[in-house]
Amino acid sequence: MRRILSMLCEIRQLQLKKQNADGAKLAEVGDLYRYFDTALSGIKPTDANTKLEEVMTSADFAFAIQEFVQRQMVPGYQRKLFAFEPLIKSDTLPNFLPVTRYQDRCGVDDLEYVSEKGEARPGSRHDAVKRQYRVYKFQKQFDFSMECLVNDDLSYFEDQAFKMGQAARRTLEKFVSRFYTNATSIAALNLGVLYTITGRLTSSRVSEARMAFNQRVDACNEPINATLRYIVHHSGLVDVVRVIRQSQLIPELATNAANVVAGDFVPIEDPYVVGTAPSLPWWAFVDWRDSGIVPFVLARRQGVPAPMLMRKRSDIESITSMLGGGGTVPPIMGDFATGNVVVKVHDEWGTYIGGAGNGNYFDLRGAFYSSGTAP
Numbered sequence: 001m002r003r004i005l006s007m008l009c010e011i012r013q014l015q016l017k018k019q020n021a022d023g024a025k026l027a028e029v030g031d032l033y034r035y036f037d038t039a040l041s042g043i044k045p046t047d048a049n050t051k052l053e054e055v056m057t058s059a060d061f062a063f064a065i066q067e068f069v070q071r072q073m074v075p076g077y078q079r080k081l082f083a084f085e086p087l088i089k090s091d092t093l094p095n096f097l098p099v100t101r102y103q104d105r106c107g108v109d110d111l112e113y114v115s116e117k118g119e120a121r122p123g124s125r126h127d128a129v130k131r132q133y134r135v136y137k138f139q140k141q142f143d144f145s146m147e148c149l150v151n152d153d154l155s156y157f158e159d160q161a162f163k164m165g166q167a168a169r170r171t172l173e174k175f176v177s178r179f180y181t182n183a184t185s186i187a188a189l190n191l192g193v194l195y196t197i198t199g200r201l202t203s204s205r206v207s208e209a210r211m212a213f214n215q216r217v218d219a220c221n222e223p224i225n226a227t228l229r230y231i232v233h234h235s236g237l238v239d240v241v242r243v244i245r246q247s248q249l250i251p252e253l254a255t256n257a258a259n260v261v262a263g264d265f266v267p268i269e270d271p272y273v274v275g276t277a278p279s280l281p282w283w284a285f286v287d288w289r290d291s292g293i294v295p296f297v298l299a300r301r302q303g304v305p306a307p308m309l310m311r312k313r314s315d316i317e318s319i320t321s322m323l324g325g326g327g328t329v330p331p332i333m334g335d336f337a338t339g340n341v342v343v344k345v346h347d348e349w350g351t352y353i354g355g356a357g358n359g360n361y362f363d364l365r366g367a368f369y370s371s372g373t374a375p
Contacts, residue, residue, distance in 0.1 A: 073154045079166065080271045082173040086230060087268070088298040089288050089362075093135050093350075095301065102128035103294075103363065106219040126219055131362060135301045135350035138171060140164070146339040149332055161309050164345040168307035172349060177272040178360075179296050179351065180232070180283055180367065185359025189369045198374040201237050201282045202252045203244045206261045209284040209368045216293075216365050226365060229287035231265050234273045234280035234372075241267045275372065284368040295366035299350045312342035 093099050106126035114120050142160070149157060179185060189195045194212040199205045209228055216226035233241060243251050245267070250257045265284075275281050288294045316336045317326030334341040352362050361367060 073156060079170070080235075080269075081169075082177065082270055082272065083268060084173060084176040084270075086266070086287065087232070087285055088176060088179075088296045089294045091133075091297050091299040092302050093299050096135060098132045098134040099299075101131045101133075101297075103131055104128050105363075107222060129219075131297075131352055131354075133297065133299055133350055133352040135299050135348045137346065137348055138168070139344060139346045140167065141342065141344045144334075144341045144343075146332060146334045146341060149341060160343070164309055164343070165307055168345050168347045172347065174272050175349065175351075176296070176298065177270055180360070180369070181270075181273060181281075182359060184357065185361055186369060188354070188357050188359045188361055188364060189367060191364070195364065195367070196369045196371075198371050200278060200280070200372045200375060201231075201233060201240050201244070201370070203247065203250050203259050203261050204252065205370065206231065206244060206265065206284070209370070210261065210264075212368055213284070213286060218365075224293070224365070225291050226286050226293055227291060228265055228284050228368070229290070230268055230285045231282060232268045232270050232273075232285065233282040234275045235269055235271050236275065236277050236280050237282060238269060279371070279373040281372045282370050286366040288366060291366070293366040294362045295364075296360060297352050297362050301348045304348045307345055307347040310344045310346060312344075 091099075091101075105128070108125050109123040112121060142164070144157065152158070194215055197205065197208065199208075206228075213226040213228045216224050218224050231241065244259070244261065245263050245265075247259045247262060249255070250259050273281060285295050286293050311331055312335070314329055314331050314333050314335060316329045316333050318329050319326045332341060333339065351360055354361060358364065
């Protein structure tokens, strides 16, 4: 047993030397060993000091030296963000009831020639399109025992509030990504070559999508200002996008033809898009601020512009007598019955869920889709 202690002392001193500890710290470890060595002197295997025998002769002591002394947390992963904000128009709702928005998608009739003493024919105007949506609650609750938080010597739960906020943002990102990746929204763009193709992402096809936007018309079949602004793509197309944006010549063709879309669009990587290379999907969208064409709406309730982190107030009071007044205790004490510390993250949002096969598109004229399944 004394030989085991001697070996543990040498191991600890080697660890401290690797950490560039000073001589005083090394001497302290040596003094501790000598103390235990003196305490063990004269103790026989048959002595009744079972507690000392259990601690000093079992594998627990060596495990404690190697495990607990050297424990530390390794930083976690850095998550990938989806910067979806340019794609959606924000709206604020007063409560959880549905709201109605009307979209004017057409002008009035053209003028007509009127002969001398003739009378002008009556004109007409298209009805505005009715859109309705509402916000919903999204939450997640976490319960911790008071002992768990007090014993957290590694600070494993120290960033729990930050991670809860991240979870709220991640959930919202996935929610927005599904606006255009769900099957109904994809099928809604099946309106011909001006709205969807199957080709993989190339500079020529970006040009094709741009020309498709350039030919968009309103509900009265009149030309409208729809300009391609954003390319939303699968994570596996990052380098393809960079080549397209930085090449002065068409990168996929062995010609001297100019790359007319170089730097002419803003790429947005969506890490939640699913696909298998080389058939990776991509989308093109307008900027609703410039064109007035709103592809998507993201609604929030008034007063809740961001996720809220909440903690249940402790129902415990500290007292000095049965009849005297009470004082508050730290929230980490949890509740009176079990000592549980309860926290929750809460957020509220919603979007348009279209009838007549529109999916989540507020206006189909602002989008273009390619499945990327054909060369």
